[in-house]
Amino acid sequence: MNYIPVNFNEKFSKFTEYFSPKVIAEMNDYSFKLTKFKGDFVWHKHDNTDEAFIVIDGEMRIDFRDGAVTLKSGEMFVVPKGVEHKPIAEDECRIMLVEPTGVVNTGDAGGEMTAEDEWI
Amino acid sequence: MNYIPVNFNEKFSKFTEYFSPKVIAEMNDYSFKLTKFKGDFVWHKHDNTDEAFIVIDGEMRIDFRDGAVTLKSGEMFVVPKGVEHKPIAEDECRIMLVEPTGVVNTGDAGGEMTAEDEWI
Numbered sequence: 001m002n003y004i005p006v007n008f009n010e011k012f013s014k015f016t017e018y019f020s021p022k023v024i025a026e027m028n029d030y031s032f033k034l035t036k037f038k039g040d041f042v043w044h045k046h047d048n049t050d051e052a053f054i055v056i057d058g059e060m061r062i063d064f065r066d067g068a069v070t071l072k073s074g075e076m077f078v079v080p081k082g083v084e085h086k087p088i089a090e091d092e093c094r095i096m097l098v099e100p101t102g103v104v105n106t107g108d109a110g111g112e113m114t115a116e117d118e119w120i
Numbered sequence: 121m122n123y124i125p126v127n128f129n130e131k132f133s134k135f136t137e138y139f140s141p142k143v144i145a146e147m148n149d150y151s152f153k154l155t156k157f158k159g160d161f162v163w164h165k166h167d168n169t170d171e172a173f174i175v176i177d178g179e180m181r182i183d184f185r186d187g188a189v190t191l192k193s194g195e196m197f198v199v200p201k202g203v204e205h206k207p208i209a210e211d212e213c214r215i216m217l218v219e220p221t222g223v224v225n226t227g228d229a230g231g232e233m234t235a236e237d238e239w240i
Contacts, residue, residue: 003182003189006196027170027198027218030150050147056194062123069123074176076126078147098147098218 008034008056011120012094020115021097021105031101033117037089044109045084051099052078058093062086128154128176131240132214140235141217141225153217153237157209164227165204171219172198178213182206
């Protein structure tokens with residue numbers, strides 16, 4: 001059988017939208033999603049799950065109500081469930097998210113930045 | 121509050137052993153583990169879970185009974201549960217594994233390459 005690796009750069013080349021996660025792999029009932037950030041996302045939280053951010057390329061910040069964390073390529077951070085956060089990227093940043101399948105990007109906030117997950 | 125990113129290179133600098141996964145983060149009941157591969161691991165499977173391999177630096181291969189996949193830096197592959205596999209790296213390869221907390225590296229095979237997970 002022919003097994004195919006998932007190549008991040010090849011997958012990133014398939015979309016240009018910001019803040020619109022694309023599913024590239026699943027593991028049990030979790031999804032690996034690539035997304036490009038540029039600008040400010042909305043304040044939100046996920047009441048039922050933690051959420052892992054892994055920076056593949058670039059730099060981003062996650063603001064919390066009581067602080068912030070800056071993440072560069074080769075760094076990750078897990079936002080605990082129920083904690084309000086706001087991702088921000090001054091320049092385009094390429095990220096992998098890991099979270100349970102079906103988690104909505106805007107969490108409890110909803111609104112116009114809500115995006116449907118799409119497999120690429 | 122001061123939030124600290126998890127930096128892969130900094131974590132990799134903390135250990136030298138091969139095939140001995142180190143936990144660097146948890147998300148719900150899943151663990152992110154860094155490991156260095158060099159040489160042949162053992163044939164094994166995980167009957168109850170998929171297992172995600174993400175190559176951070178270097179190149180490795182996963183042999184299956186009916187094929188193989190080669191993974192380079194910036195690539196990933198999810199081994200389905202119950203599928204026998206054998207990781208191999210000719211030269212040192214740096215990997216991140218994502219799997220449920222407590223999964224044993226040698227799965228059903230056991231033996232001398234079995235390693236206790238350790239937080240770093």
